[in-house]
Amino acid sequence: MTETQFIGVAVDAYSTGNFLPAAFARHGAKLIHVQSTPALMPSMLAPNMNEYLENIVFDNEANTVQRLGRHQPVCVIAGQEPGVPLADRLSELLGLPSNGSALSPARRNKYEMIETLRANDIRCAEQFKADNAEEILAWVRETHCLPCVVKPLSSASTDGVVICHNEDEVLAAARQVLASRDIFGLANREVLVQSYLDGVEYIVDTVSAYGRHYVCGIWRYEKRLISGGKNIYDKDILIAEDAPEVAPLIHYIHSVLDALGIEFGPCHAEVMLTQAGPALVEVGARLNGNMHPDFHNGCLGHNQADLIAQSYVTPGLFAERFGGRHYRKRQEAIVFNVATNIEGTVVGLSEQVVAQINALPSVFLASYKVKPGQQLRPTQDLLSSPIRVFMRADNYEDILRDYDVINRLKHEVYVLR
Known part of the structure; x- marks a missing residue:
């Protein structure tokens, strides 16, 4: 076993932040975790602390910087949304590649975010x-x-x-x-x-290093409006790199990243393509919440977690391969966030129905999110979607056929009382 050459720091690596330790390990680095709150946040998938060299519970800047400085880390990154301001500040204090803390509020607070764009004459609400x-x-x-x-x-x-x-x-x-x-x-x-921004909404995911941005995927949202004025996620659809909307979206997101001071690390942006042109819904300076490394490797040839690790561990190689460029679609792909209108206490899963869904040709991975003893409730937002399915195939029609099957079976997945 070779000695680890690089140490990185992840702040609040919840949800898809759990993919960061393995990604950094693939690039010869290990991570330390910093927890910004005294207790873990219960609303998101918690970090697996066994994958980190140690977990530091933040108490104050001086102590945390001193403890991290002993390891001579190469980066401090946000693993999920709440960790953005602290990651900005710690990386700044440690003298590491940093987006700095001056514009941290504009990267978290949606009001400050849009006002920053307005001050830079960028189209916004x-x-x-x-x-x-x-x-x-x-x-x-x-x-x-x-x-x-x-x-x-x-x-x-x-x-x-x-x-x-x-x-x-x-x-x-x-x-x-x-x-x-x-x-x-x-x-x-x-x-x-x-x-209200009227148009078609897109995801634009990026990784940046020294102000050079790589667009690692653009996905089109399909949402469904339900009672109460809520638009719930249905499908995220990967679009081809030569689709007509790609160039204006890339040009726009570059201006947004520059205005918000995002020079390093990941960004997950939601952009509405209106008749007047692209307009920002919001950004998160962190991983896409629907990112899965193996799934994205198949349909895109890379994934955001590994790109982040590479941008910090081998920045020269990252700049050579990705700086100023954008992705190429390898396969048709969607992420299907299944909605439900039923409720009850979950007793278990129907093994037969789960097996049917998992066996569908285009299903890469299905995640059944409600556990026995928990309540299944009608879907109101992304968090209350009870099933998430990653799907990819050479033909989009094959995905849609399996999508229809899942919609027919979705209410039979959970056994309720």
Whole structure:
């Protein structure tokens, strides 16, 4: 066994951040984990601490920098959304490649994010924030901004996002946000309202090094509008690199990354392609939440986690191979976030139905997210989708055929009482 040459640091590596330790290991590095909160956040898949050299629970900057500095790390990265500001600050204090802390609020707070774009003359939504629902409604009336979108300032996964078509819906949505916590367990002290961007929504995933950006995948969202004004995820569809919308999306996202000061590491952006051109919905300076290394390797020839590791461990090689370029699609692919309208306590899974789904030719991996003893509830957002299926094939028609089968079987997967 050879001695590890490089040490990296991941802050709050929840959810797809769990793919980072193996990715860095493939590039000759090990990771230390920094936990930004005294206790792990229960709303997301927790980091596997056995995959890290150690876990440091953040207490203050001086102590954490001193402990990390002994290892001479090559990078500090955010493993998931809550870790972005701390990763920015620690990398800055350690003198490592860093996006810096000056624009950290613009990379987490959706209001600051859009205002930063506006200050740089980049197309974006009109918006307003307040700490009470009545001020939100007053702004909507004054600006005649209907339909509009009401959402929390710093959440994710469509948590609390509501499309409102009348004043009653605006007031109800704003009150609901202010009365709740976001998916990271933090109280929503303000609420954001934005003009509705009418168009087709895309995912644009990137990895950057020294200000040179690589677009590692563009996916088109297909969503379904359900009662209450919520748009729920259905399919993320990988689009070809020569599709007509790719060039304007890439040009736009480069300007967004530059404006938000994202010079290093990953970004997961959601962009609406309107009649006037691309306009940002929001970005997260972290991995795509629907990323799976082996799945993406098959349909894209690479994956965001390994690209991140390479950009820090061998930055010269990364710049040579990827700097300023974009992906090429190898296979048709979708990520299907299955919705349900039934509820009950889960007793178990139907082995027969699960076997049928897993055996479908285009199914790479199906994840059954509700465990025995937990409640299955009607889908309201990405987090409440009970099944996620990664699908790929040479022909899109083959994927759609299997997609239809899964839709027919979805209510038979869980045994309820």
